[in-house]
């Protein structure tokens with residue numbers, strides 16, 4: 001099983017079928033800021 005995790009808020013965005021355990025990092029729709037931007 002694979003999961004896509006938001007790199008900003010660490011929420012699980014999506015699960016997908018995979019033979020091995022895979023974790024991918026992305027940014028979910030609610031997180032528009034990236035780590036390069038220091039908003040807070």
Ligand SMILES: [Zn+2]
Nearest residue numbers: 006009028031
């Ligand atoms: Zn997020």
